[in-house]
Amino acid sequence: MGIWDKEQYVRExxxxxxxxxxxxxxxxxxxxxxxxxxxxxxAIYTDDMVLPGMVYGKVKRCTEYAHAKxxxxxCSKALALPGVLAVLTGDEAPNKWGIVPQTANETVLAIDxxxxxxxxxxxxxxxxxxxxxxxxxxxxxxxxxxxxxxxPFESMKRAKEVLIHEDAPGNILHEGEQVYGxxxxxxxxxxxxxxxxxxxxxxxxxxxxxQSALASYDPQSGHLRLWSSSQxxxxxxxxxxxxxxxxxxxxxxxxxxxxxxxxGKGEACTNEFVACLLSRKIGRPVKVTYERNEVFYNNKGRxxxxxxxxxxxDKEGYIQAVDFDNTLDKGAYxxxxxxxxxxxxxxxxxxxxxxxxxxxxxxxxxxxxxxxxMRGLGGVQPRFAMECMLDExxxxxxxxxxxxxxKNAIESGYTAINNMYxxxxxxxxxxxxxxxxxxxxxxxxxxxxxxxxxxxxGYYITxxxxxxxxxxxxxxxxxxxxxxxxxxxxxxxxxDIGQGSNTAMAQMAAEALGIHFEDIHVQTHDTEIGTFDLxxxxxxxxxxxGTAINDAARQINQKLKETAAGLLGCRADHLVIKDRKIxxxxxxxxxxxxxxxxxxxxxxTTGSLAAVGHFSPPRRKGIDLIxxxxxxxxxxxxxxxFGFSCQIHEVDVDLETGKIKVTxxxxxxxxxxxxxxxxADGQVEGSIVYNLGGCLYEEQYIDExxxxxxxxFHDYKMPTVMEMPEMDINTLTDSYDPTAPFGAKETGExxxxxxxxxxxxxxxxxxxxxxxxxxxxxxxxxxALKEKKExxxx
Amino acid sequence: MKQLIELNINGRVYEVPVNPRxxxxxxxxxxxxxxxxxxxxxxxxxxxxxxxxxGKAVLSCLTLAITCQGxxxxxxxxxxxxxxxLHPIQQSFVDHGAVQCGFCTSGMILSSKALLDSNPNPSRxxxxxxxxxxxCRCTGYKKIVEAVEAASETISKEGVK
Numbered sequence: 001m002g003i004w005d006k007e008q009y010v011r012e013x014x015x016x017x018x019x020x021x022x023x024x025x026x027x028x029x030x031x032x033x034x035x036x037x038x039x040x041x042x043a044i045y046t047d048d049m050v051l052p053g054m055v056y057g058k059v060k061r062c063t064e065y066a067h068a069k070x071x072x073x074x075c076s077k078a079l080a081l082p083g084v085l086a087v088l089t090g091d092e093a094p095n096k097w098g099i100v101p102q103t104a105n106e107t108v109l110a111i112d113x114x115x116x117x118x119x120x121x122x123x124x125x126x127x128x129x130x131x132x133x134x135x136x137x138x139x140x141x142x143x144x145x146x147x148x149x150x151x152p153f154e155s156m157k158r159a160k161e162v163l164i165h166e167d168a169p170g171n172i173l174h175e176g177e178q179v180y181g182x183x184x185x186x187x188x189x190x191x192x193x194x195x196x197x198x199x200x201x202x203x204x205x206x207x208x209x210x211q212s213a214l215a216s217y218d219p220q221s222g223h224l225r226l227w228s229s230s231q232x233x234x235x236x237x238x239x240x241x242x243x244x245x246x247x248x249x250x251x252x253x254x255x256x257x258x259x260x261x262x263x264g265k266g267e268a269c270t271n272e273f274v275a276c277l278l279s280r281k282i283g284r285p286v287k288v289t290y291e292r293n294e295v296f297y298n299n300k301g302r303x304x305x306x307x308x309x310x311x312x313x314d315k316e317g318y319i320q321a322v323d324f325d326n327t328l329d330k331g332a333y334x335x336x337x338x339x340x341x342x343x344x345x346x347x348x349x350x351x352x353x354x355x356x357x358x359x360x361x362x363x364x365x366x367x368x369x370x371x372x373x374m375r376g377l378g379g380v381q382p383r384f385a386m387e388c389m390l391d392e393x394x395x396x397x398x399x400x401x402x403x404x405x406x407k408n409a410i411e412s413g414y415t416a417i418n419n420m421y422x423x424x425x426x427x428x429x430x431x432x433x434x435x436x437x438x439x440x441x442x443x444x445x446x447x448x449x450x451x452x453x454x455x456x457x458g459y460y461i462t463x464x465x466x467x468x469x470x471x472x473x474x475x476x477x478x479x480x481x482x483x484x485x486x487x488x489x490x491x492x493x494x495x496d497i498g499q500g501s502n503t504a505m506a507q508m509a510a511e512a513l514g515i516h517f518e519d520i521h522v523q524t525h526d527t528e529i530g531t532f533d534l535x536x537x538x539x540x541x542x543x544x545x546g547t548a549i550n551d552a553a554r555q556i557n558q559k560l561k562e563t564a565a566g567l568l569g570c571r572a573d574h575l576v577i578k579d580r581k582i583x584x585x586x587x588x589x590x591x592x593x594x595x596x597x598x599x600x601x602x603x604x605t606t607g608s609l610a611a612v613g614h615f616s617p618p619r620r621k622g623i624d625l626i627x628x629x630x631x632x633x634x635x636x637x638x639x640x641x642f643g644f645s646c647q648i649h650e651v652d653v654d655l656e657t658g659k660i661k662v663t664x665x666x667x668x669x670x671x672x673x674x675x676x677x678x679x680a681d682g683q684v685e686g687s688i689v690y691n692l693g694g695c696l697y698e699e700q701y702i703d704e705x706x707x708x709x710x711x712x713f714h715d716y717k718m719p720t721v722m723e724m725p726e727m728d729i730n731t732l733t734d735s736y737d738p739t740a741p742f743g744a745k746e747t748g749e750x751x752x753x754x755x756x757x758x759x760x761x762x763x764x765x766x767x768x769x770x771x772x773x774x775x776x777x778x779x780x781x782x783x784a785l786k787e788k789k790e791x792x793x794x
Numbered sequence: 795m796k797q798l799i800e801l802n803i804n805g806r807v808y809e810v811p812v813n814p815r816x817x818x819x820x821x822x823x824x825x826x827x828x829x830x831x832x833x834x835x836x837x838x839x840x841x842x843x844x845x846x847x848x849g850k851a852v853l854s855c856l857t858l859a860i861t862c863q864g865x866x867x868x869x870x871x872x873x874x875x876x877x878x879x880l881h882p883i884q885q886s887f888v889d890h891g892a893v894q895c896g897f898c899t900s901g902m903i904l905s906s907k908a909l910l911d912s913n914p915n916p917s918r919x920x921x922x923x924x925x926x927x928x929x930c931r932c933t934g935y936k937k938i939v940e941a942v943e944a945a946s947e948t949i950s951k952e953g954v955k
Binding site for chain 1: 823828832834836837840842869871873880884887888890893895899925926927928930931935936937938939
């Protein structure tokens with residue numbers, strides 16, 4: 001079953017027993033283990049669940065204003081409605097939550113004032129949804145409108161007059177500067193210097209499954225269970241504990257099937273707290289599922305960025321300095337903000353050698369629904385700026401953008417000026433491959449007006465180096481149990497949000513244990529059954545879990561080998577476990593025994609086998625390597641290893657309508673070993689179409705009063721199949737990171753990075769206009785074409 | 795206000811009490827208990843709630859349940875064979891990696907089935923048009939289109955068991 005690429009895994013002249021890359025389970029395109037249940041409609045998502053006695057919760061939202069004092073909330077009429085069991089207001093749960101504990105400033109429901117349009121002000125529990133909705137209408141809220149701040153620059157300017165948060169002077173969540181080397185001196189010596197400004201949009205993750213949470217509090221035992229569609233079982237667990245003032249060991253978080261996340265379910269959500277609080281109030285299970293407009297009000301999408309970037313090249317075209325200034329529109333609450341700010345700072349250091357760099361940035365509160373973590377967090381915006389500018393700089397130099405990028409591309413073992421270390425990269429080969437497969441050099445600059453081709457590269461982290469709260473514990477632990485009855489069980493609280501981590505885990509565990517992936521029972525998604533995992537974000541799972549699996553499997557294998565050695569009459573360290581057999585590497589045919597037989601023997605002797613394996617990322621200080629000075633926030637962006645990719649987009653610009661059609665995308669990625677090539681391809685294809693939407697169509701429109709104008713899929717336009725370009729995915733099949741488990745690195749977020757700039761560079765090639773703002777709507781294209789024509793006429 | 799109606803879903807007749815304003819998606823999910831039909835937007839924009847009514851792909855979040863009396867409704871739970879074998883479209887989605895989070899999958903498969911039932915050998919363009927009303931945020935659609943193409947070949951060759 002599945003495709004196993006022999007070419008990739010069998011290296012000539014390397015004997016099997018010495019070849020750590022000769023995989024049998026990893027590298028196979030097996031169907032995802034949960035896909036049969038999904039195609040039958042049998043996978044259980046949170047909203048599919050019903051518990052005995054379950055009732056429904058709904059949130060009353062402030063839909064009139066984006067910034068207003070709450071003068072009075074009267075729930076008495078709602079409470080009197082037959083079928084209503086409880087109401088909840090913000091003052092009943094005043095503890096502040098937020099994924100970054102230092103900046104946690106959100107309450108479950110607004111207390112004293114609302115800071116964005118659609119913020120929750122009260123909640124009800126009722127016997128059915130209709131009654132709950134009716135009750136919402138009976139809740140009376142009196143507001144006193146406050147001035148609304150929607151632009152981060154205005155927000156800073158008017159901070160003396162209007163403060164969004166009392167404890168955030170200047171309406172600034174955080175401001176930071178990172179200086180490495182001497183940019184001013186470097187620019188002075190540069191031959192080519194370019195300075196540009198860019199602005200990005202406010203897209204939403206657009207997962208198709210709305211948030212849903214089901215809580216069940218047992219008054220007798222004092223235990224709380226929460227089922228929720230979340231990417232971060234652990235961080236959610238922590239936040240619930242803080243807000244409900246209950247110890248974590250009295251709370252169990254279970255994540256049913258998740259209908260997509262893309263970062264949008266990467267922090268706790270109001271509905272989860274509301275379900276828990278209402279359930280504790282009434283001692284019955286309470287479910288709170290969002291309508292689509294509530295998903296948009298909750299937002300937590302990508303931060304709009306106002307960026308100024310300056311890049312200097314020497315005479316030969318080598319980058320000498322990058323100066324980057326970034327103002328992020330935070331929206332109303334902190335959430336991931338400080339992390340996104342400093343990720344954007346780190347993104348200028350790779351995938352090119354930058355000897356001098358400076359970052360200045362600030363994350364500014366506005367009265368918009370809060371931004372959060374969205375696929376490719378912190379990377380998409382600066383990558384857009386940098387790759388477009390390198391395209392323009394190449395033109396200034398009169399060379400191909402490909403040549404300029406190859407010249408500056410990093411190599412394995414590179415240490416950036418901020419002390420970020422890249423153990424392995426095949427970035428140059430990604431550029432080469434995509435260029436070769438697309439015919440970029442033959443087409444670029446030579447296509448008829450209206451047609452264009454654009455190139456861009458990118459990279460992303462393979463997990464983070466730090467927890468969001470200060471802790472030194474391992475970021476992931478797995479428990480592997482082997483016995484004759486239950487088979488092989490792999491436990492971990494990690495969450496598969498559809499990307500296929502459960503399947504990858506089974507493949508990696510089978511590889512490490514020398515058995516078949518079908519043999520592994522994967523038990524995840526639960527904080528009580530599973531060992532610790534930090535969460536599904538930052539493209540961290542494969543690397544983190546893979547490392548922990550290897551650690552646990554080594555312990556299990558050691559026990560099996562010791563027993564098998566006795567049974568076979570040879571040394572344990574000569575034994576190999578592969579394909580459900582244990583055999584001597586020197587006498588594979590003569591000294592061999594069934595894996596199952598050895599397991600049985602071990603269990604009959606000492607009982608069932610279990611081992612816990614851990615992963616702790618390497619820690620590096622974010623310092624300026626020249627001065628040795630520690631740079632503020634510069635630990636953010638470090639990662640055990642990094643993935644790289646190049647995309648080449650071909651576009652057709654309709655000169656009449658201004659519509660842009662991406663016709664063809666040629667991609668080449670370096671993700672190390674692909675654990676499951678079919679799934680990996682799916683991540684890349686999904687990424688391309690995902691950010692194609694962000695580049696051309698997607699925007700949450702907020703009017704001058706802060707009212708959300710398109711909180712629905714009708715007016716928030718995501719790509720359909722009709723917008724899908726032809727996609728030629730050429731992931732390098734022989735990339736292998738020797739420092740990574742099974743040689744594997746990230747996928748899933750790296751491939752969203754080059755999409756904006758590749759499209760924008762292609763549009764320039766097509767019509768000679770360099771766009772610096774996304775989304776590039778037909779209106780913008782027509783306006784630009786008109787201006788261009790007028791300028792030419794003068 | 796409630797009235798008892800009969801709904802024929804996947805060949806079985808269910809007697810369900812409904813209000814005239816009850817939507818088919820809610821009746822199928824909550825009253826009948828077939829939760830394979832998904833609700834993604836509630837406004838007919840995402841296609842996750844697609845079911846077949848008399849063989850046609852219909853958005854069940856825009857359909858009143860009472861209008862479906864006397865009609866044949868097929869949900870995702872009604873596709874596999876009696877012995878549990880997957881329908882060729884379902885099998886093809888599994889084999890081609892066309893499923894990620896799975897939330898659009900039921901609707902995608904039913905839109906594809908409506909197409910293949912009336913047009914067993916569609917062109918790529920026809921496939922795209924048939925699923926143009928189904929949003930998928932995970933896959934980029936490529937593997938879904940490939941899965942439907944492969945399923946149409948299987949059905950042409952072997953038929954549906």
